[in-house]
Amino acid sequence: MTQRDIFFVANEVNELGGVGRWQIQLATLLAGRGHRVTVVGIAPPHHPMDLGERPPFETVTLYARRPPSRPRPRRLVGRIDPAVRRHEAHMRQAAERLTALFRAARPGAVIVVPQVWAMEWVALADTAGHRVIGMTHESFDTCRKTSRFQRVKKYYQDVDRLLALTQEDADRWVGEGMNNVGFMPNPLPIPPGTPSPRSEKVVASIGRLSHEKGVDMLLDAWAEVAPQQPGWTLRIYGRGEAEAELRQRCAELGLEDSVDFAGQTDDVPGALRASSVFVQSSRGEGFPLVLLEAMACGVPCVAFDCAPGVREIVTHEEDGLLARPGNTSELARHLVRLMSDEQLRDAFGERALSNVRRFDPDAITRRWEELFDFLER
Structure with missing residues (x-):
């Protein structure tokens, strides 16, 4: 088994919720198999989960405070709008920290991006030739009802693999013209143990x-x-x-x-x-x-x-x-x-x-x- 440098780049390192729990579990599992794992968050969590005293992976957060949303360019000014240019300059500056992390990694490193907002920063960074895996942690139909849908198609179209959670969802993304799609189910969060007696009402x-x-x-x-x-x-x-x-x-x-x-x-x-x-x-x-x-x-x-x-x-x-x-x-x-x-x-x-x-x-x-x-x- 090849031991790798593995980066998870997500919205937050340890946000309470399904994606946060999945990320911490998988980072821990991969670290336990000898990989060198770093979990990168774009912003601090709103509702942090406790990582314990000594998690088996490194953590990095790019911003001390949550960055503002990308401003919409004014119609007559477009991309030369000063507010848009300032926002993009701040994003590029934060992405330089990602570039430094990726360039320092050993050959064969992998960058896993479980949320498309985080992918906007990875897209600005130099991934140093490492493989990039994008993910969508919601069903195709749920995603299609949100602004994330077009962003998934934009930011994940050129990654090495886009992972859905099921074959059915992967097939739907293929139908949208994404030709790099696979699927990966979530692992069981807790070991099967003593079952409920199923006697309480x-x-x-x-x-x-x-x-x-x-x-x-x-x-x-x-x-x-x-x-x-x-x-x-x-x-x-x-x-x-x-x-x-x-x-x-x-x-x-x-x-x-x-x-x-x-x-x-x-x-x-x-x-x-x-x-x-x-x-x-x-x-x-x-x-x-x-x-x-x-x-x-x-x-x-x-x-x-x-x-x-x-x-x-x-x-x-x-x-x-x-x-x-x-x-x-x-x-x-x-x-x-x-x-x-x-x-x-x-x-x-x-x-x-x-x-x-x-x-x-x-x-x-x-x-x-x-x-x-x-x-x-």
Whole structure:
């Protein structure tokens, strides 16, 4: 195995959330296999994750404060607009630090860019002949609804590989004329361990309280579930900008006795093992880590089939149940079915615990190393 210098260049080094957790996990896995890993953030995190006292990789952040958004050039002035020129000069100055890092690396280094905003700085740097791998950590359909879509096509068109999270999403990018596309699933964030006894009358939801995560739709579904399953609690873990609105919605629906807003948790496996069913009601997803974590805890999942990554993880009617996106009545029916049938919960939970092992971190890490070797040929 070739030991390499590997750079992750992302929006932040340790931002709380799926991409941040994925980045820290993969950097740690690769460092554990002897690679020299550096994690570079463009800006400081809004909500930092704890890296521990001595992470096995170096960290660098280019800006002390988050840089302002790129100004739109005034129509008659265009690129000679002084505000645009100042912004680009600051970007080039920050990109020079990337250039210095890349030039100091050993031959065969790899630069992994998991977020397209960060790629704007990598595009200004001298990558010193090293291979560059771009990534999109959301589904094709989710990306297409945002400004990131055109930026992915612009900034990733000439990288050595653009990685989606699933084959289905990769095929969609090929359809957009991207001829450098592959796919790579996320590794399992926690090892499969002692499963939940699935005896507590608790349905768990874990995620940021934001519009994208669809907890408003979950409350609508729970309004149908709660009268049919007295004694059960919907326990919602997370914080976010929609919390006050969601609490108000919960009260309007008369659900305060059966819904527990439990706040942020630092013990996701513990929260999952204290539940019997996990529910995800997102409007959009990439390759959701929390579904992997729930299955690793032997907890059957009910989710909206909102992205290829969701149905790649959960197999409908085998280890969980999938509802059509946004169909809250169908989500409610799936929840009631699992909540009312202990044998079905146990069967799905045990199969989930077994099936999720295909995302074993060592296996995914080896796939990354095989990709590095392939690109070097």
